[in-house]
Amino acid sequence: MQAKDSNPPDGGYGWVVVVSAFMVMGLTVAVLKTFGLFFVEIQQHFDGLASTTSWITSVTIAIFHLGAPVASSLCVRYTHRAVVITGGLLAFSGMALGFFGLSMIWMYVTTGFLQGLGISFSWTPAISIVSHYFSKKRALANAIASAGECAFAFTFGPFFQWLISQYGWKGALLITGGIQLNICACGVLMRPLTSSCLPKASHSKTEIPPGNGASRTDKEDKSPIIHKTFNWMLLRRPEFVLYTIFGILAAMSFFVPPLFLVPLSHSLGIDESWAASLLSILAVMDFAGRLLCGWYVNLRVTKTIHLLAMTITLISTSLMLLPLANNYLSLALFTGFYGFFFGTTVAVHITVLADIVGMPEFDSALGLFMLIRSTGGFVGPPLAGLIVDVAGDYRAGFYMAGATLILSAGFLVTLDQLQQRKERGSQTIIKSEKSTLPYPSLHLLKHQ
Amino acid sequence: GVSGPPLERTITLANATKVGLICTLDKNSPLKSPQVTWKRGNETISHNSKAENSWSIQLTISDSSKMGSYTCILKGQEEISAVFHLQVPKIEAREKPIITYERDVAVLLCTSPYTPMAWTWYMTSGSKQIAINDTFETDKYAIDRVSVNDTCLKIFKLTKADAGVYWCEAAFQLGKSKGKVELKVLSFTAPLKPFLAIVVEVVIFVTTIVLYELYSKRKGKR
Numbered sequence: 001m002q003a004k005d006s007n008p009p010d011g012g013y014g015w016v017v018v019v020s021a022f023m024v025m026g027l028t029v030a031v032l033k034t035f036g037l038f039f040v041e042i043q044q045h046f047d048g049l050a051s052t053t054s055w056i057t058s059v060t061i062a063i064f065h066l067g068a069p070v071a072s073s074l075c076v077r078y079t080h081r082a083v084v085i086t087g088g089l090l091a092f093s094g095m096a097l098g099f100f101g102l103s104m105i106w107m108y109v110t111t112g113f114l115q116g117l118g119i120s121f122s123w124t125p126a127i128s129i130v131s132h133y134f135s136k137k138r139a140l141a142n143a144i145a146s147a148g149e150c151a152f153a154f155t156f157g158p159f160f161q162w163l164i165s166q167y168g169w170k171g172a173l174l175i176t177g178g179i180q181l182n183i184c185a186c187g188v189l190m191r192p193l194t195s196s197c198l199p200k201a202s203h204s205k206t207e208i209p210p211g212n213g214a215s216r217t218d219k220e221d222k223s224p225i226i227h228k229t230f231n232w233m234l235l236r237r238p239e240f241v242l243y244t245i246f247g248i249l250a251a252m253s254f255f256v257p258p259l260f261l262v263p264l265s266h267s268l269g270i271d272e273s274w275a276a277s278l279l280s281i282l283a284v285m286d287f288a289g290r291l292l293c294g295w296y297v298n299l300r301v302t303k304t305i306h307l308l309a310m311t312i313t314l315i316s317t318s319l320m321l322l323p324l325a326n327n328y329l330s331l332a333l334f335t336g337f338y339g340f341f342f343g344t345t346v347a348v349h350i351t352v353l354a355d356i357v358g359m360p361e362f363d364s365a366l367g368l369f370m371l372i373r374s375t376g377g378f379v380g381p382p383l384a385g386l387i388v389d390v391a392g393d394y395r396a397g398f399y400m401a402g403a404t405l406i407l408s409a410g411f412l413v414t415l416d417q418l419q420q421r422k423e424r425g426s427q428t429i430i431k432s433e434k435s436t437l438p439y440p441s442l443h444l445l446k447h448q
Numbered sequence: 449g450v451s452g453p454p455l456e457r458t459i460t461l462a463n464a465t466k467v468g469l470i471c472t473l474d475k476n477s478p479l480k481s482p483q484v485t486w487k488r489g490n491e492t493i494s495h496n497s498k499a500e501n502s503w504s505i506q507l508t509i510s511d512s513s514k515m516g517s518y519t520c521i522l523k524g525q526e527e528i529s530a531v532f533h534l535q536v537p538k539i540e541a542r543e544k545p546i547i548t549y550e551r552d553v554a555v556l557l558c559t560s561p562y563t564p565m566a567w568t569w570y571m572t573s574g575s576k577q578i579a580i581n582d583t584f585e586t587d588k589y590a591i592d593r594v595s596v597n598d599t600c601l602k603i604f605k606l607t608k609a610d611a612g613v614y615w616c617e618a619a620f621q622l623g624k625s626k627g628k629v630e631l632k633v634l635s636f637t638a639p640l641k642p643f644l645a646i647v648v649e650v651v652i653f654v655t656t657i658v659l660y661e662l663y664s665k666r667k668g669k670r
Contacts, residue, residue, distance in 0.1 A: 044542075044555060044557055045555050046555075047555065047592075047594060047600065096643075099639075164547075165544060165547075166547075167547060167634070167638060167639045168546070168547030168548060168549070168632075168634070169547075170548075170549060170552075170639075171547070171549070171634070171638060171639030172639075174639050174640075174643050175639055175642055175643050175646070177643075178642070178643040178644075178646035178647055178650075179646060181646065181647060181650045182646075182649075182650055182653075184650060184654060185650050185653040185654050185657070188654050188657045188658060189657060191661070
């Protein structure tokens, strides 16, 4: 009686949605990642300090995380399609208005706030709808969609540099805004599933007014599910809480390596252009990791949560070993490993969330998860910076990241143990269980 | 030292100071008891101190006339020389041209590693360099000193005529040094064309998808 998306397509039009989500990932997160190219230009134009200029990106990231739960609750009420289109328009307006560049505050509002909101409203529904459209092939679909971020980030680097050299930073912002308008085109492709957002609550968190509920239940054969626009009850579930703690710790470490990789290579005496190539290696291995992981999860050889714990451990191993590198080749090797395992983790962690909370709650869970996880993302870099300052060496940052990841893996293992204990408990109640599925827990609840 | 390309070293000086230049001969060198001369161009300078295998001169650099290249020449069976270039600091300015738009504001920055006494900005008109000073319209140009080592030229109400090369000159006690900044001025329509092209593409794409969906819905109903 687990109400779910009745017969998600698992293919067919779903692949169109995957491609469209691929594009949306690229047009949102990749733009955010490569915004650093505009940084120096904007700083010089407004005569500003590096810190005041970097607040633009801080605002964008902050609004991106705060907007995620808003976006996911709007998804439940209106369709994913509508929210993505709105996001595309917001992101476009942010960049296009940034073209006027009236003052630093203007930049905070436009390229900071509007862009952040737009990215948030586009990214969250895109990730979510892919999960709605697939069940058996969900991991693969998620992995392909998230790979868009790497593919676009790789090309946007040189592309933005060229744009800025041709049109200046203002013109480049305008054109980038136009490019982001394509998010709307991708959004139109995201046809809502007729069964996905089941009877919508017209009032948040309270009962469905009888008129609304009755008309909907006529169409559906199954019992009406109350979709709350924002489900705080999720926090009562220990599995969800454990997973969010894992998310916070993981987020604390995720932003650290790309930040310190280039300074570390400088301190080892590596030339600037070679140092930049390390980030490219990271992006390429990330891409490969995501695709490979998606394919592997689809084979259903390992339970997703076990796989996640393994990949996290592998990342932390590469991070702990990375400081041992003393020349370009060894650094590149460890960076490659880190990038690959980072990709595998990103590819699978959303699928694990869906496995933990189930599809009806997935939208609100995603928003809530992003919101809580963001605290880790905000605390991580400054904390790492503090540790580096105290230790006087960039390697300390990598050790810190590795240690936080091992801690987070611990929470994953606890979560898995908790789930297994629950399964064993429920299995003893349901004695006549004929299922011989290799991993009894989650999939039992999902299929059939 | 052995035969090969002459050894060179650059020394950056901004203010009047005393400098000691030392040439040291490697113990394993085949050259024994060479004859040493210190020269600046064709002029020979008497060297005032000698240690076992090193020869040095003390210089008081008080103005720009004392700057330049000083060479120590060791003559024996072979001749070895080393050159010291005494130079004013190089000004760092943006290498790539600054791209701005008409009626916008341009901000040109120059940085010096040492604090100069004064900065002067020049604009090039034809082949001449004209200094930008108070005689120019004050609502068009503004020169700010952002920090002790930086200077910033702001040009308001840009027109296409403002495009070109600008020079920032830093005056030190020991001479002057220039940095070059290139300014390009585009009209608003330049980025507008690709922008509108993309917007049109998006509109066409969206309309096509919407029409296709309506069409297939109608087909499904029939």
